[in-house]
Amino acid sequence: MAPEASKTSIPIPERAHTRRAARGRALAIRLGPGPAVIAAAALGCLLIGLLYLALQVRTIFSDQLKQEYAGLVLEAVERAESARSLVGVWQQLPDATENKTAGYRHARTELARRLTSLAALVNASPSAAPRVPAFLLAPDADLRDTDAALSAVSAWWRAQRDADSADVRVRIAHVAHTLIAAAALLFCMLITALGMYAKRNRLLAGQSHEFEWAALHDAMxxxxxxxxxxxxxxxxxxxxxxxxxxxxxxxxxxxxxxxxxxxxxxxxxxxxxxxxxxxxxxxxxxxxxxxxxxxxxxxxxxxxxxxxxxxxxxxxxxxxxxxxxxxxxxxxxxxxxxxxxxxxxxxxxxxxxxxxxxxxxxxxxxxxxxxxxxxxxxxxx
Known part of the structure; x- marks a missing residue:
């Protein structure tokens, strides 16, 4: 029987190549991005997406409040225009009686009150809206100036309400697209993470099989x-x-x-x-x-x-x-x-x-x- 010296024979090149390949696979497992990295990236993207959605939702609520405010101003304009129409009706009456005079003064007073309410709404707005001049609030103000002011205020606030409504629709579309993109991104990252996790498990299982095989077999x-x-x-x-x-x-x-x-x-x-x-x-x-x-x-x-x-x-x-x-x-x-x-x-x-x-x-x-x-x-x- 040959002595123990024969058991320590020099490894053939295939053994060294196998060891280098095993070390390379182990290094790839250690250095390659793992499921935890993918999950962290997905979480970061999710947080950024949620922050963007929060800003968009906040802007949508702000635009909706602006629309409601514009609606209040336009309602005040309609009430003022109704009061102005009533003044015109009293002006067109043919007989200059005491009843006509009292009715006309009452209509001018009501118009002045409606204009005061409108001016309070318009002048309190944070937007750069056209203001209602103070001289129009007097009962004897020129009706032509009143008509021009009401027309300008109505046109500006209608345009503002339409712009806010269009902005809300655009932002809602952005929110929907962002949600779809975030869902697709998260789904892709989840699939990628699961694929990498399965691949890593296969690599680890292969290495475990190699180690088990090496423990039960002669290397040469x-x-x-x-x-x-x-x-x-x-x-x-x-x-x-x-x-x-x-x-x-x-x-x-x-x-x-x-x-x-x-x-x-x-x-x-x-x-x-x-x-x-x-x-x-x-x-x-x-x-x-x-x-x-x-x-x-x-x-x-x-x-x-x-x-x-x-x-x-x-x-x-x-x-x-x-x-x-x-x-x-x-x-x-x-x-x-x-x-x-x-x-x-x-x-x-x-x-x-x-x-x-x-x-x-x-x-x-x-x-x-x-x-x-x-x-x-x-x-x-």
Whole structure:
């Protein structure tokens, strides 16, 4: 069996590339904008949109108040115009009687009162509206000046009410468009955040799978390691049998003879290439349900599930030895062979947890008896 020095062989370039790729993915996860950043951006846009909406709503209320004020002024103008029409009616009466004179004076007094109310509204407005002159408030004011003033005040405030109404409609349209844009923006940001969250979860799940795979497999050959072998062994031994016949499993412990000289004479790079090549042949020579594991520097184990006779195990052992010979011949090494120990459960070993140790003991028997062969655990005793 080769010493532990062979276990610390130099990593091949693929391992370094895999590590760099894993570090790159981890760095991308750390540096890339996460869902929290997207949520913060969405919240910021929402706050800005709400501030804009608040200003628009405030302006709309202000314009509505202006419209109501203009309506009050126009109502006062209509009352003043009604009083002016009544004065004209009294003027057109043909007879100059005492009754006509009293009625005309009463109409002029009512007109002056209506104009005073109108002037109070107009002059109190914060807008730059045309004021009602004070001389028009007298009962004997010139009616032509009164007509001109009423006409100017009415025209200005109607135009102001129409402008405020149009401004309200425009601002309501802006509010509606802003709400639609904000809803669309929030929806897009939500979809983006969910997509990034799902992508990050996939990346993390992929990294977790890679870490789990690395913990259960040999980094150089890609074969299961000792930990994975024992887990598979326990799973196979404790699996309920499909039929009444108990499940029979076996472990073939493989040690490469002469592998240390390969590392010493040809270098670790050639040794690594040899291990990779023979691992591939081992995997191709057994069934897919069986497990080929690398458990040491030049030590391998094969877990065989559900065999019938020892002759089947012997055939597997011969194929494994042939794999080593073929690899040695192909690479031109000329000195590597294999010693294999075989232990089965429950035939030769009644405790599946001792299968690997029993196969290892059988393998040492082969080494003591000339190597490049195989032996069963019951024969080793």
């Amino acid at each position: 050959t890609g074969l299961p390691n000792r930990r994975k072998l024992f887990a598979s062994l326990e799973e196979a031994a404790t699996k309920p049998p499909a039929l009444t016949v108990p499940c029979k499993i076996a472990v073939l412990y493989v040690d490469l003879d002469g592998f240390k000289q390969v590392n010493d004479s040809l270098g670790h790079r050639v040794g690594d290439e040899f291990l990779i090549a023979v691992s591939k042949r081992f995997r191709e020579s057994v069934r897919k349900v069986d497990v080929v594991a690398r458990i040491g520097g030049d030590e391998f184990a094969v877990l065989v599930r559900e065999f019938s006779t020892n002759a089947e195990l012997g055939e597997i052992a011969r194929r494994l030895i042939a794999c080593v010979v073929q690899t040695d011949k192909e690479m031109g090494v000329g000195r590597v062979r294999a010693s294999i120990g075989i232990a089965s459960f429950p035939d030769s070993v009644d405790d599946y947890q001792r299968l690997v140790a029993a196969a290892d003991e059988a393998m040492y028997r082969v080494k003591r008896n000339g190597k490049n062969s195989y032996a069963f655990a019951d024969q080793a005793r």
